[in-house]
Amino acid sequence: QVQLVESGGGVVQPGGSLRLSCAASGFSFSLYGMHWVRQAPGKGLEWVAFIAFYGSNEDYADSVKGRFTISRDNSKYTLFLQMNSLRAEDTAVYYCAKRLKLGTDAFDVWGLGTVVTVSS
Amino acid sequence: EIVLTQSPASLSVSPGDRATLSCRASQSISSNLAWYQQKPGQAPRLLIYGASTRATGIPPTFSGSGSGTEFTLTISSLQSEDSAHYYCQQYNNWPRTFGQGTKVEIK
Numbered sequence: 001q002v003q004l005v006e007s008g009g010g011v012v013q014p015g016g017s018l019r020l021s022c023a024a025s026g027f028s029f030s031l032y033g034m035h036w037v038r039q040a041p042g043k044g045l046e047w048v049a050f051i052a053f054y055g056s057n058e059d060y061a062d063s064v065k066g067r068f069t070i071s072r073d074n075s076k077y078t079l080f081l082q083m084n085s086l087r088a089e090d091t092a093v094y095y096c097a098k099r100l101k102l103g104t105d106a107f108d109v110w111g112l113g114t115v116v117t118v119s120s
Numbered sequence: 121e122i123v124l125t126q127s128p129a130s131l132s133v134s135p136g137d138r139a140t141l142s143c144r145a146s147q148s149i150s151s152n153l154a155w156y157q158q159k160p161g162q163a164p165r166l167l168i169y170g171a172s173t174r175a176t177g178i179p180p181t182f183s184g185s186g187s188g189t190e191f192t193l194t195i196s197s198l199q200s201e202d203s204a205h206y207y208c209q210q211y212n213n214w215p216r217t218f219g220q221g222t223k224v225e226i227k
Contacts, residue, residue, distance in 0.1 A: 044220050047216040061215050104169055106209070107154070
């Protein structure tokens with residue numbers, strides 16, 4: 001079935017780095033734009049980053065621009081989020097999500113999330 | 121950045137009653153709005169896209185309406201399993217943004 005599985009979360013000190021991965025299965029990964037969305041403890045949803053299906057078009061929330069980099073390996077059906085210069089306010093559950101279709105950026109498939117904690 | 125304001129912040133409804141959730145955009149977003157349901161400890165689930173189109177597998181008890189800046193999610197005949205947070209999200213402009221959510225509780 002269609003599935004997204006995130007990994008790579010953990011506890012990191014402020015200023016540190018983490019690389020999240022999202023393994024996709026059950027659909028033609030290379031045909032869909034992909035997103036990262038996060039949710040701080042007890043808070044709402046915050047969109048983080050997007051990458052087009054072909055990989056060369058990206059966009060970021062202002063809160064992470066210059067610190068986070070989204071990328072993908074279509075041959076391995078995997079999405080990545082490289083997170084550098086981490087701050088306490090980056091603490092959240094990070095979800096990868098699939099774009100419904102070109103021109104419709106509703107997120108129809110979500111992973112279960114991976115927890116990132118930034119703390120000294 | 122487009123700001124989405126959801127109201128009310130929370131709602132308590134009796135089983136079988138109707139719930140009406142509102143989402144207001146700070147500028148026109150045409151019909152480029154989605155609604156999600158999120159239960160505790162779970163990932164969000166897409167309910168509605170294009171302001172009024174139900175996603176695959178979503179029952180007709182969920183309906184969406186609106187365009188421009190005013191949108192509504194209606195849950196008719198609420199059941200206990202509908203207790204959750206509900207979020208709207210716009211995809212008309214970058215960055216994509218979410219509303220702050222409405223918590224629906226069943227009395």
